[in-house]
Amino acid sequence: MTPEQLSSALVAALTRLVDDGRLTLPDGVPSTVLVERPKVREHGDYATNIALQLAKRAGVNPRDLAQQLAEEIVTDDGVASAEVAGPGFLNLRVSAGAQGALAGQVVTAGDSYGRSDVNAGQKVNLEFISANPTGPLHLGHTRWAAVGDAMARVIEATGAEVTREFYVNDRGNQMDVFGASLMARAHGEEPPDDGYHGAYVADLAAKVVAEVPGVLDQPADEQLVTFRETGYRLQLAEQQAELDELRTHFDVWFSERSLHDSDSVEHGFDRLREQGRLFEADGATWMRTTDFGDDKDRVLVRSNGELTYFASDTAYYVNKRERGFDPCIYLLGADHHGYVGRLSAMAACVGDTPGEQLEVLIGQLVKILQDGEELKLSKRAGTIVSLRELIDLIGVDPLRYTLIRYPVDSPLTLDVADMTSKSNDNPVYYVQYAHARLASILRNAADLGITVDGSYDASQLSTEREGDLLRALAELPRVVARAAELREPHRVARYLEDTASTFHKFYDTCRVLPQGDEDVTDLHRARLVLVAATRQVLANGLGLLGVSAPERM
RNA sequence: GCCCCCGUAGCUCAGCUGGAUAGAGCAAGUCACUUCUAAUGACUCGGUCGCAGGUUCGAAUCCUGCCGGGGGCACCA
Numbered sequence: 001m002t003p004e005q006l007s008s009a010l011v012a013a014l015t016r017l018v019d020d021g022r023l024t025l026p027d028g029v030p031s032t033v034l035v036e037r038p039k040v041r042e043h044g045d046y047a048t049n050i051a052l053q054l055a056k057r058a059g060v061n062p063r064d065l066a067q068q069l070a071e072e073i074v075t076d077d078g079v080a081s082a083e084v085a086g087p088g089f090l091n092l093r094v095s096a097g098a099q100g101a102l103a104g105q106v107v108t109a110g111d112s113y114g115r116s117d118v119n120a121g122q123k124v125n126l127e128f129i130s131a132n133p134t135g136p137l138h139l140g141h142t143r144w145a146a147v148g149d150a151m152a153r154v155i156e157a158t159g160a161e162v163t164r165e166f167y168v169n170d171r172g173n174q175m176d177v178f179g180a181s182l183m184a185r186a187h188g189e190e191p192p193d194d195g196y197h198g199a200y201v202a203d204l205a206a207k208v209v210a211e212v213p214g215v216l217d218q219p220a221d222e223q224l225v226t227f228r229e230t231g232y233r234l235q236l237a238e239q240q241a242e243l244d245e246l247r248t249h250f251d252v253w254f255s256e257r258s259l260h261d262s263d264s265v266e267h268g269f270d271r272l273r274e275q276g277r278l279f280e281a282d283g284a285t286w287m288r289t290t291d292f293g294d295d296k297d298r299v300l301v302r303s304n305g306e307l308t309y310f311a312s313d314t315a316y317y318v319n320k321r322e323r324g325f326d327p328c329i330y331l332l333g334a335d336h337h338g339y340v341g342r343l344s345a346m347a348a349c350v351g352d353t354p355g356e357q358l359e360v361l362i363g364q365l366v367k368i369l370q371d372g373e374e375l376k377l378s379k380r381a382g383t384i385v386s387l388r389e390l391i392d393l394i395g396v397d398p399l400r401y402t403l404i405r406y407p408v409d410s411p412l413t414l415d416v417a418d419m420t421s422k423s424n425d426n427p428v429y430y431v432q433y434a435h436a437r438l439a440s441i442l443r444n445a446a447d448l449g450i451t452v453d454g455s456y457d458a459s460q461l462s463t464e465r466e467g468d469l470l471r472a473l474a475e476l477p478r479v480v481a482r483a484a485e486l487r488e489p490h491r492v493a494r495y496l497e498d499t500a501s502t503f504h505k506f507y508d509t510c511r512v513l514p515q516g517d518e519d520v521t522d523l524h525r526a527r528l529v530l531v532a533a534t535r536q537v538l539a540n541g542l543g544l545l546g547v548s549a550p551e552r553m
Numbered sequence: 554g555c556c557c558c559c560g561u562a563g564c565u566c567a568g569c570u571g572g573a574u575a576g577a578g579c580a581a582g583u584c585a586c587u588u589c590u591a592a593u594g595a596c597u598c599g600g601u602c603g604c605a606g607g608u609u610c611g612a613a614u615c616c617u618g619c620c621g622g623g624g625g626c627a628c629c630a
Contacts, residue, residue, distance in 0.1 A: 412566095
């Protein structure tokens with residue numbers, strides 16, 4: 001009996017009470033009843049506070065209502081006991097057989113266990129990183145790469161179709177500055193003051209020279225273009241290769257230039273004009289974002305005729321919407337927080353509802369320490385911690401996992417020593433180790449000729465540790481659904497850590513396979529199914545984070 | 554000045570859309586491997602949930618004010 005089934009059973013019980021006239025609910029019976037796992041064991045396998053919530057509306061004492069519900073719910077075969085506690089909680093115990101059945105269900109469901117179709121039909125656009133193609137990706141980008149990709153996987157697991165999109169800012173003044181910086185380095189000169197000064201610039205310049213042998217003999221204006229364009233192509237390719245290595249794969253790399261090569265910008269303006277949000281003033285063209293709470297109106301076309309970045313952004317959003325996406329999610333760093341107000345207002349200006357078609361998630365910044373010193377990440381100053389270095393220093397699995405396991409709205413301080421440590425102060429190995437342990441048991445079982453099949457006796461799984469583990473496995477579907485709904489993939493990681501811990505405790509007290517020349521009993525078989533189910537849950541969860549589930553460690 | 558995020562054990566952080574006695578890992582100390590992976594488990598120590606009010610059966614969680622830290626407020630990208 002899963003929490004979902006228990007919840008349905010409670011709804012059914014309430015419905016019976018109402019139908020029989022034993023209970024009056026003016027607003028009707030709620031469609032779902034929240035069932036939670038109590039922290040204290042004495043409070044049962046599951047508990048619900050539904051009586052406390054309904055008592056006022058029903059005009060009865062919460063404990064009396066809980067008592068009525070208790071008497072009704074125990075008639076269900078899967079419920080072993082129900083008792084009223086405290087101000088009106090209902091503490092429930094599930095029968096071993098009903099609970100143990102889950103293990104077989106998980107094994108049968110396999111890779112699909114934990115997935116659902118609650119968001120089926122939804123077309124989600126998830127934009128993240130969107131770095132300028134003028135330098136290597138750094139630590140900040142790496143956090144969004146890991147979190148964004150995990151978020152995409154989690155949302156996909158609820159049935160939605162998710163497009164991962166990277167917006168390439170390949171237009172504007174910074175591209176020329178980038179070209180000029182490369183060109184200067186190629187000639188052994190210092191880049192301009194406002195240019196790019198990182199050590200990578202000289203390396204990249206050398207690559208351009210290698211790729212285009214005659215470049216240094218080209219006329220200056222032509223040479224600038226060659227450096228800019230070739231440097232752009234090489235730098236973008238490097239970003240793509242590194243993200244690939246981090247297992248973050250984008251479906252669409254969307255070039256800002258392509259918006260301008262097509263009529264997308266004009267098209268966006270048309271939309272604003274239709275909505276009456278465009279106006280001219282001081283020789284510039286503006287969007288009236290103050291109609292929707294922005295603190296000032298925003299310029300789209302400057303008085304010198306140049307388009308602003310925000311003009312591109314607006315066109316891009318309209319483009320996404322016309323490709324059928326709803327919602328469009330933006331994952332931005334805290335340094336872009338000032339952008340949220342105008343993005344939301346922009347969505348309203350083109351006729352959408354901010355918070356529905358457009359969602360902005362702000363992630364806080366990351367700091368990384370090594371030997372107590374902060375690794376700096378200023379691209380322009382040149383001392384950067386790049387994605388490449390992080391992968392080499394920490395490894396893909398620990399890097400991804402560590403960045404994903406914290407909520408994005410909390411600022412983060414990470415220590416290199418912790419992330420590379422191969423002990424249980426490193427949660428990624430704690431979870432992976434549990435998986436490897438489980439895989440090992442399954443290998444040993446196969447050697448003994450014991451197979452996992454559906455005909456086990458579920459009621460054998462009757463001890464406390466087995467019950468704890470079964471209840472942990474039962475949580476995966478709602479953890480995934482909740483993580484998707486709240487856009488918080490870190491919940492999956494935390495869940496895996498809890499579940500791994502619950503498994504280790506089970507392993508400590510419950511022998512799975514027969515020892516020596518012992519006969520194979522129903523208990524052995526049942527526990528083996530539980531082991532197979534646990535392995536499946538950890539593997540599915542790690543898969544949602546894009547972290548590997550090793551068979552051996 | 555205005556806006557956003559954060560403030561929980563010595564450290565790094567959870568806290569399940571308001572629930573019962575606030576948790577985990579690390580750090581400090583103790584114990585358990587002839588037995589399926591000890592990268593594990595058991596136990597001890599450790600707290601005015603920044604401060605003050607408010608909302609209610611009930612607040613770390615919601616509201617207001619204050620204090621402290623981070624970030625942001627361009628006809629830049």
